[in-house]
Amino acid sequence: MAGSGWTLEDLELSQPAPVTGHVKVRVRVRNVTTRQGMRQVLLYAERRLSSVQRLPRWPVGNALANAGPGSAVVVDIFIGAxxxxxxxxxxxxxxxxxxxxxGFSADELTLTGMVYIGPPPLSNQSDLCS
Structure with a gap:
């Protein structure tokens, strides 16, 4: 975000876990200010060419980054199946x-990654989207 003093530097996605279907997302965040601080990192999913009627983008996870001045930290966010x-x-x-x-807001999503999600159906008891 311009002028915020924080930058997103990298995004890594795991393949879905075999049993749970969860996807681990690692985001490296840098505090470029001169003070200790915290910043919320937001994740959204998109699916193009879907036969399912859904929103073009929906929230799937978030985490709070806490970093010292000039420091970078990695936050792990797990997306439920x-x-x-x-x-x-x-x-x-x-x-x-x-x-x-x-990104730091829905209007400013600066890092992008892709993940293939396979076909197994979920039981009604699966973890909620978090």
Whole structure:
């Protein structure tokens, strides 16, 4: 964010975990101010060419970065499998590529990564989208 004193430097995505379907996202954040501080990092998902009616972008996770002056920290954010699902008489996933975007606000998402989410259906007891 221009003028905020914080920058997003890198984003890494894991493949979905075999049992839970969770995706681990690592975001490196730098405090370029002269004071200790905290900044919220937001994650959003997008799915293009979807046969499912959904929002063009939806929130899937967040974390608070706490860094000293001039320091960079890495925050880990886990995206629950249900964040990629839709309701069709039960939670299910439309397999394909999902774009994950990170930023300090929904209007300024500066880092992007892609992850393939496979077809296994989710039980109704799966973790909530967090």
């Amino acid at each position: 249900r964040c990629f699902a839709h309701w069709d008489n039960g939670w299910t996933i439309e397999p394909g590529i999902f774009r994950i975007r990170a």
